[in-house]
Amino acid sequence: MDCKASYEINPTGPNQPVPKGETIDAKLGQWKGVNEFLFKASRGKFDHYNSYSLVNDPMTTCGCCECIAAVLPLCNGIMTVNREYTGMTPSGMKFTTLAGTIGGGISTPGFVGHGKYNICQRKFIRADGGLLRMVWMPKMLKEEIGDRLKARATELGVPNLVDMIADETVGTSEEEIIAFLTEKGHPALTMPPIIE
Amino acid sequence: MALTGIQIFKLLPKTNCGKCGVPTCLAFAMNLAAGKVELIACPFVSEESKAQLAEASAPPIRPVTIGTGTGAFKVGGETVMFRHEKKFENPTGIAMLVTDTMPESEVAARIERFNKNVYVRVGVKLHADAVAVKSESDNAAKFGKLVETVTKATEGGLILMSENPEVLAAGLKICATRKPLIYAATKANAAAVAQLAKEHSCPVAVKGASLEEIAELTAVMNQAGIKDIVIDAGARTVKQAFQDEIIIRGAALQKKFKPLGYPTITFPCEMTANPLKEALIASMFVAKYAGIVVLSDLKGEVLFPLLVERLNIFTDPQRPLATTPGIYEINNPNENSPVLITTNFSLTYFIVSGEIETSKVPSYLLIMDTEGLSVLTAWAAGKFGADLMAAFVKKSGIGDKVKTRRLIIPGYSASESGGLEEDLKGWEILVGPREGSLIPAFLRNLKNQDKK
Numbered sequence: 327m328d329c330k331a332s333y334e335i336n337p338t339g340p341n342q343p344v345p346k347g348e349t350i351d352a353k354l355g356q357w358k359g360v361n362e363f364l365f366k367a368s369r370g371k372f373d374h375y376n377s378y379s380l381v382n383d384p385m386t387t388c389g390c391c392e393c394i395a396a397v398l399p400l401c402n403g404i405m406t407v408n409r410e411y412t413g414m415t416p417s418g419m420k421f422t423t424l425a426g427t428i429g430g431g432i433s434t435p436g437f438v439g440h441g442k443y444n445i446c447q448r449k450f451i452r453a454d455g456g457l458l459r460m461v462w463m464p465k466m467l468k469e470e471i472g473d474r475l476k477a478r479a480t481e482l483g484v485p486n487l488v489d490m491i492a493d494e495t496v497g498t499s500e501e502e503i504i505a506f507l508t509e510k511g512h513p514a515l516t517m518p519p520i521i522e
Numbered sequence: 523m524a525l526t527g528i529q530i531f532k533l534l535p536k537t538n539c540g541k542c543g544v545p546t547c548l549a550f551a552m553n554l555a556a557g558k559v560e561l562i563a564c565p566f567v568s569e570e571s572k573a574q575l576a577e578a579s580a581p582p583i584r585p586v587t588i589g590t591g592t593g594a595f596k597v598g599g600e601t602v603m604f605r606h607e608k609k610f611e612n613p614t615g616i617a618m619l620v621t622d623t624m625p626e627s628e629v630a631a632r633i634e635r636f637n638k639n640v641y642v643r644v645g646v647k648l649h650a651d652a653v654a655v656k657s658e659s660d661n662a663a664k665f666g667k668l669v670e671t672v673t674k675a676t677e678g679g680l681i682l683m684s685e686n687p688e689v690l691a692a693g694l695k696i697c698a699t700r701k702p703l704i705y706a707a708t709k710a711n712a713a714a715v716a717q718l719a720k721e722h723s724c725p726v727a728v729k730g731a732s733l734e735e736i737a738e739l740t741a742v743m744n745q746a747g748i749k750d751i752v753i754d755a756g757a758r759t760v761k762q763a764f765q766d767e768i769i770i771r772g773a774a775l776q777k778k779f780k781p782l783g784y785p786t787i788t789f790p791c792e793m794t795a796n797p798l799k800e801a802l803i804a805s806m807f808v809a810k811y812a813g814i815v816v817l818s819d820l821k822g823e824v825l826f827p828l829l830v831e832r833l834n835i836f837t838d839p840q841r842p843l844a845t846t847p848g849i850y851e852i853n854n855p856n857e858n859s860p861v862l863i864t865t866n867f868s869l870t871y872f873i874v875s876g877e878i879e880t881s882k883v884p885s886y887l888l889i890m891d892t893e894g895l896s897v898l899t900a901w902a903a904g905k906f907g908a909d910l911m912a913a914f915v916k917k918s919g920i921g922d923k924v925k926t927r928r929l930i931i932p933g934y935s936a937s938e939s940g941g942l943e944e945d946l947k948g949w950e951i952l953v954g955p956r957e958g959s960l961i962p963a964f965l966r967n968l969k970n971q972d973k974k
């Protein structure tokens with residue numbers, strides 16, 4: 327809605343309709359029209375990106391995203407951190423450091439900026455295994471989106487997923503949380519390797 | 523090709539031991555990918571990974587160091603086409619020409635200018651980098667003598683110019699330990715010059731008639747085991763030389779074309795006889811993309827603007843220029859002199875110190891570390907508030923230098939004066955002017971009032 331309105335007010339402004347065109351990769355989320363648009367808008371710097379992946383050529387953000395997700399290789403999963411959480415995260419980087427890897431036209435494999443509600447969408451990093459990969463997020467974020475999180479987890483057949491996701495009270499290093507994940511039997515641990 | 527953080531991560535030990543200064547291998551990999559740290563910071567990388575990473579992270583344009591000790595300067599190592607993309611790394615080397623057919627007095631005068639024309643601006647020392655010693659007589663003995671004169675007279679970098687290997691050898695015999703740039707290897711003398719460069723382990727310039735020829739020559743040098751190469755694309759018309767610069771930088775960065783991945787040397791001194799035009803041409807090459815510019819002479823009026831231009835172009839656009847924090851004495855202050863305080867943004871320091879100087883009023887200027895932010899910006903970022911200022915004044919040791927307890931703060935920091943009076947007991951806080959240009963009047967006024 328916002329984008330449509332913005333486009334109507336300013337047809338040459340930052341919000342532009344992008345025709346999806348032919349699907350190139352349904353799993354990763356890549357379309358011909360989108361790629362063409364990207365190539366033009368980035369003045370040839372990028373020719374493709376994947377909407378549904380954080381590991382493979384993820385999208386960039388303007389830098390003002392609510393959350394940043396990062397791959398946690400030892401846990402075979404991902405974490406996400408919201409802007410309001412200023413502490414250390416298991417990735418070894420705080421939000422501000424992470425922000426430098428995903429914003430302003432930089433596409434960094436293993437990292438992606440997103441909104442809070444994105445986490446509970448069906449297409450959230452679908453190509454990498456989706457929400458079941460989520461092994462850590464700050465407690466406040468877990469509480470804020472708790473109901474939606476639970477609903478989506480139930481849909482995925484793991485209704486108690488929320489309780490398996492570690493937060494800062496469990497630890498802020500991969501070593502600390504991996505013990506927790508093992509104890510809880512987090513599904514990410516038995517999924518295919520997140521980075522080959 | 524540059525590796526992504528994830529690709530680098532795969533080559534790291536994945537133990538998250540934290541020895542490298544960040545908590546995880548992933549964070550380290552990200553820093554490595556961004557070029558913020560060096561691989562040696564991790565003590566546990568396997569030799570195999572090291573080799574792979576070194577190969578992948580080798581800069582697309584090789585950094586080359588010319589000279590030794592205080593006279594050394596580095597060129598190349600560039601990673602972007604445009605400064606705003608990241609920053610330009612190594613400032614263009616500025617060189618001055620002397621030849622062995624010049625009268626001795628002229629050589630001496632030029633070298634004196636080279637040594638004397640040193641300027642300090644915004645806390646940075648600006649000067650030319652190298653003397654290009656050219657053989658015009660093609661006489662080895664004569665060249666050797668000139669090289670000796672120059673080597674003794676200056677600590678700057680050296681460029682030895684001749685296409686005759688014997689002449690070059692005569693020069694190298696004298697100054698090889700100073701790591702001069704050997705100029706130049708051409709198609710005709712490549713083998714002999716390569717031999718010289720290897721023997722003395724000095725950087726070497728290759729000169730070709732076309733970019734194709736250059737690419738062949740750098741490959742020949744590489745095969746001979748020479749890595750420190752500088753390119754002269756040969757053109758002596760401004761248009762062609764400029765075009766070559768663009769093509770070389772583009773080929774190295776965008777096409778990752780290794781044979782052209784070296785810094786360049788350009789010769790404005792051979793493009794015109796008019797000193798003004800020569801300076802203009804040089805200024806263009808400083809911006810785009812010469813590693814070294816060789817000028818015929820370095821008179822102050824030519825050199826200074828070039829140095830300032832270079833300073834501007836090679837600063838990091840993402841980081842404000844900062845001055846070293848501390849106490850600055852201006853106009854020989856004594857224990858009764860006023861104390862002023864401001865931030866360490868270089869421009870702020872530059873203007874404020876300049877105005878205090880103009881006022882002729884002996885003063886102390888306290889420069890506080892605000893991470894290079896100017897007064898209002900630092901204040902807005904919470905880096906120039908009363909509490910921090912008070913702590914800094916106490917720690918600076920200014921209290922031992924002056925008997926007066928009077929601190930002048932920038933006009934834009936007026937809102938902090940109340941807080942400062944609280945935090946800095948015993949000090950009188952005066953709000954100075956908002957504009958630097960009003961400082962002289964302010965200080966003189968203060969002095970007159972005190973007299974009364």
Ligand code: SF4
Binds near residue numbers: 535538551566
């Ligand atoms: S020192 Fe090496 S092994 Fe240890 S955390 Fe850093 S990158 Fe990983």
